[in-house]
Amino acid sequence: MSKADILVVEDEESIATLIQFTLTQGGFNVKLADSISQARHHISEQLPHLILLDWMLPDISGIDFIREIRSNSRTQSLPIILLTARSDELDKEKGLNTGADDYVTKPFSPRELTARVNALLRRHHPHKTTQLISINGLNLDPINKVVSGNGVILNLGATEFKLLHFFMTHPNRLYSRIQLLDFVWGDHVFMEERTIDVHIRRLRQSLKPSGLDNLLQTVRGFGYRFGKEETQ
Numbered sequence: 516m517s518k519a520d521i522l523v524v525e526d527e528e529s530i531a532t533l534i535q536f537t538l539t540q541g542g543f544n545v546k547l548a549d550s551i552s553q554a555r556h557h558i559s560e561q562l563p564h565l566i567l568l569d570w571m572l573p574d575i576s577g578i579d580f581i582r583e584i585r586s587n588s589r590t591q592s593l594p595i596i597l598l599t600a601r602s603d604e605l606d607k608e609k610g611l612n613t614g615a616d617d618y619v620t621k622p623f624s625p626r627e628l629t630a631r632v633n634a635l636l637r638r639h640h641p642h643k644t645t646q647l648i649s650i651n652g653l654n655l656d657p658i659n660k661v662v663s664g665n666g667v668i669l670n671l672g673a674t675e676f677k678l679l680h681f682f683m684t685h686p687n688r689l690y691s692r693i694q695l696l697d698f699v700w701g702d703h704v705f706m707e708e709r710t711i712d713v714h715i716r717r718l719r720q721s722l723k724p725s726g727l728d729n730l731l732q733t734v735r736g737f738g739y740r741f742g743k744e745e746t747q
Contacts, residue, residue: 519636520544522563524554524580525598526572530621534567537625538632550574558590565635567628570599570610578613585614594635598623648683650742653727655683664725675718682731682741691738715739 521538525531526549535545546563548554551574557563566584570577577597584590597615599606607618616638617631637646648655653664657680662669671679681699690698692708715731722728732740 518542518544519564520546520561521565521567521632522546522548522554522557523567524548524551524572524577525567525569526550527569530569530598533625534628537628541629541632543632551580554580562590562593565594565596565632567596567598567632568615570597570601578610581610581614594638596631596635648680650683650686651727651730653683653722653725653730655680662721664722664727667725669721669725671721672717674714675721678714678718679741682739685741687740687742689734689737689740695739711739 521543523531523534523538523545525534525547528549531547531549535547538545546557548557551572554566554568568577568580572580577599581595581597584593584595595615596617596619597610598619598621599610600621601607610618616635619628619631646657648657653662655662660676662671662676662679678695678699681695692711695711696708715733719728719731722731730741732742734740
């Protein structure tokens, strides 16, 4: 399982360094930005999986940046945790109503911050968590990179493992090729859409020894779905 990418937008160097150390120890990839302009640059290069955003920043406020993020179709679904010294309930309400997903008041404990980040990632990016997954006799262990089906250990390449992990954490949903490219590889990776078909065939072949390859369904003209086919 690849690590989740966290963008920390914080202009106080000591706090930014503490957050970076805490989240790196927690198993995340962390990028720092000390201004909104720098944050925009990072986001234009690669979408993070989550943003930790300070309220008070030197160029524009975190609140105004949230509005900007939510108004852009590319970034509108980005999970955001607002960091602030403001502890008033009205400030908290304003932050959440503007579009923040969560709100952490300074000073905060490293353990609390890590827990909040993990909780928000579970909601938005379940394929970035380390939870064991089981669907219809197919089992996936994200930590040890082990997949088994009906008691048979299956051999998957790294890309097929990542693709299966995504499917198993988003069962019974239909995804187009371009959506799979964005969600599994990231919008910064440029690949031909038909490359997905190659990985799908390899994944299906890897699942065959378990007899569970039929869980991966092709919906002609639309894309792919993973899960037990419903009977009429």
